[in-house]
Amino acid sequence: xxxxxxxxxxxxxxxxxxxxxxxxxxxxxxxxxxxxxxxxxxxxxxxxxxxxxxxxxxxxxxxxxxxxxxxxxxxxxxxxxxxxxxxxxxxxxxxxxxxxxxxxxxxxxxxxxxxxxxxxxxxxxxxxxxxxxxxxxxxxxxxxxxxxxxxxxxxxxxxxxxxxxxxx
Numbered sequence: 001x002x003x004x005x006x007x008x009x010x011x012x013x014x015x016x017x018x019x020x021x022x023x024x025x026x027x028x029x030x031x032x033x034x035x036x037x038x039x040x041x042x043x044x045x046x047x048x049x050x051x052x053x054x055x056x057x058x059x060x061x062x063x064x065x066x067x068x069x070x071x072x073x074x075x076x077x078x079x080x081x082x083x084x085x086x087x088x089x090x091x092x093x094x095x096x097x098x099x100x101x102x103x104x105x106x107x108x109x110x111x112x113x114x115x116x117x118x119x120x121x122x123x124x125x126x127x128x129x130x131x132x133x134x135x136x137x138x139x140x141x142x143x144x145x146x147x148x149x150x151x152x153x154x155x156x157x158x159x160x161x162x163x164x165x166x167x168x
Contacts, residue, residue: 001049012048013071022050022071029055029062029075039072066092068140082111090116096136097127118144 003011013019019042026040039053050071058065058075065075065088079085089098098115100108100122112120118136121127133144144153 010049010052010072013050015048018071019048019050022053022069022073025062025064025067025069025073026053026055029058029064032059032062034058034062034064034075060088060091066094068094068096082107086111086114090114093139094136095138096140097121099125099127 001008001011013022023041026036030036030040034055035057037054037056039051040055041051043049043051050073053073054076055064055073056076058077060066060077062075064073065077069075077088079088095115095117097119098112098117098121100111100115100120102108102111102123108122112122116137118140119127133149135141135144
């Protein structure tokens with residue numbers, strides 16, 4: 001519904017092309033063997049909406065596992081070892097955000113350090129903050145916005161080297 005209306009927990013995606021793209025990602029994943037738990041399509045009412053969607057057993061070769069989703073889709077992949085999870089997370093040309101959920105703080109930072117992303121959420125799904133630098137790596141962007149690092153993107157640094165007397 002309208003993201004500004006009281007009681008609405010999920011607003012629209014950016015436009016109708018995004019709805020079509022999200023539906024295509026779900027179709028590709030299920031065709032490759034993912035299990036659709038809930039959602040997976042656009043509701044029948046007008047607007048650029050897509051249902052909250054959960055897919056389980058998403059295969060590594062699904063487009064969903066290798067894309068920036070920018071929509072309400074959670075793609076679950078299972079792994080046996082931490083190194084396998086890190087390798088899968090980094091096996092994409094994108095790198096905006098990564099997430100680590102664990103009760104072990106050493107593991108959280110160990111995994112976070114190995115993720116090729118600009119942001120890492122540890123035990124939370126929304127890692128961005130207006131006071132912190134925001135931006136990705138790889139095909140997810142260059143530079144940062146927000147915080148002092150973001151302001152530096154708009155600055156031209158100039159250096160002066162001054163001698164008190166002219167040198168000959």
